[in-house]
Amino acid sequence: MKWIRWNGLIAFFIISAILLVFWHFLIDILIERRIEKTGTSLVGAKVELDNADLSLFPLGLTLSGVQVTNPAEPMKNAFEVARISFTIDGANLIRKKYIIEEMAVDGVKLNTQRKASGAVGRQKKAESPEVDALKLLTFELPDVKEVLKKEDIGSIKQIEDLTTKIEADKVRFEKQLSALPDEKKIKEYEDRIESLKRSARGLGGIGRAGELLAIKNEIQDQLKRIAALRDEMNINVTNYRKRMEEATSSPGKDAEKIVNKYSFSPDRLTNLSSLFIGGKVREWVDNGLRWRGKVNQIVSPEGKANGAEIQKPLRGKGVDVQFKEYRPLPDFLIRKASVSVNIPAGDIAGLITNITGDQDILGAPMKIRLSGEKLKGLTSALLEGEINRVTPYNPRDIINFTLKGYRLHDFKLTDNKYMLMAIKEALTDFHLKAELKGDSIDANIGSTVRSALIDTAIKGEKNAILETMSSALSGVKAFNFDAGVKGNIKDYKLRLDSDLDRVLSNAVGGILRNQMLAFERSIKADVAEKTDRPIKELNRNFEGLVDVNGLIDERFMKCKELLTKSTRGALPVPKLP
């Protein structure tokens, strides 16, 4: 036993025991840090935990005081959970499968205030198109001269380019025309033909006929050259005529583009409510899509391609090559999570099932159902959803959310640097129905607001139009809206219909329309003035080209006539033996 160190055996067990004790005391902190770190990277804002408690018998974890910051508003939590507890399947855990049969999520609170900002990195908020459009309502329409200085009037270049081309072609054709028989040459031909015809009547008639034939051939050659040039010229003139029409109409199009950029389109004028409600709807949709992206990171399988699963390599960590499992199980699965959400009106409770990143293995989608009835200031609330990644390359999400008889308090519908519109009090019904297939969205959001008390305020400088609108809106007692969201999630189209349109149009539609028309007229007149000289130049050049075309035609006709003359009355050429 010279090779065995019995003390070493004891040392091994002592060291193992020490490590286990340390693990037992440190594991809670390690889990807490891990959840905070993973959650923060997933959400893009701070995720914090008051406490994590791991129990070994039965194997389970209890998390308390979970705060998830809203990345869009770092001073607010998107949600806060008082307690999350679950037991985990120990046997599968050894196989690195985190299977949670049942989870309890209690005391969820939405949109709570934070003591400190939960921002991670710098967030840049872009202004919505509705805010941009609202800026136009302040209607300090820019100076037309200034606008035209800034804007590129493409039509001027287009006209000038065409003028240069026509000029170049005119010069080329003139040069080619000068190489063809001119008046003098034609006269020479005529004289030669005449003298040959005269002398042919005498004894040398046969010799003269031969000469006449040579002249005729020469004229025929010249005629062919003129005909080729005439054909080319005709094609060019037709082509240039078409381009001239386009070029002369382009200033109008330029003016239209500028007008649309700096003022309202006629559609917008009949849909003014979108400026006040559209921003909020867009905010809801963007928030929803942002959270969908985060949920996607949990429920979408990662690194799977053609059945071979290779996880993304980390530096120095290698890659995990995954083989076929005899009894496949998702790597992570929460079969059932009971959720209870505390809102000021009371509790909304329900179930979320099949939370996993391997829905293709499980063969079932994640489902959400939360509901509450007869609450304080809320008749009923129902949220139903399905996040389907069973076929990973064909993701499909459905969400239905309805609120009935909800008593709304201090709800800001519009809050930007120009105006504030808040519903101080109202009774509302709200519905949202959305379906997302891959990257496309098709959603409908609508609400009926009644018994409303609307508060409006103008921010910044006083403005007659905004003031008129503000006073019109503050008198509204009931309204409804219906928004349609369609298209690609990165660039969707928002359509909004509301009976507020009529109220706003009655109040300011006429004034706005007149202002827009005056602006449009000024822009069009200025663009026309700027393009007037180039268009005149273009016309002059084109006319020059047409003149050359006339000359070629004239030359062609004369040569043709000459050819007829050369054959008329000539002696027949004797046949050669």
Place this chain on the structure above:
Amino acid sequence: MIRTLAKVLVVLNSETAPAQISLAVCLSMVAGLTPLLSLHNILVFFLVLVLRVNLSSFILGLAFFTTLAYALDPLFHFIGVKVLAFEGLRGLWTSLYNITIFRLSNFYNSIVMGSILFSLVLFIPLLLTLNLGIRKYREHVLSWIAKTPLMQAIMASKFYEYYMTLSKLRSRL
């Protein structure tokens, strides 16, 4: 660096059996080249403590091979991927993948597989080479140094006698 070199020399010049030193170095190679927090390393540490191997050599070797592993990671990854993707072994890997204990061993990770294979292949050759090397060193270099007049003078001094006594006492402790 000088301190580490001195430690190596102390171990080499001690009366520890060459096999105890070389086995310690070989075990440190397995633990150092493969990811430290792997299941098989529990067995390695168990062997290091239970077998009468030289602990100083193990610790020095562990430091050396852990550093070396960073440079060799791409090679381990390459070997690991080739072996794990080898069609002829797919059945074996699939069977092991479905056995809990092997799943825990992380064998399906390219660096774990590559580094284990690399260190196991080198284990016996390194053990034999080191054994031979230590013996040769002691036979030739150490005996030559011991015969030099300077060393003879040092060894004959009272100071050396005290140093040896102290050193034996320390090793017993």
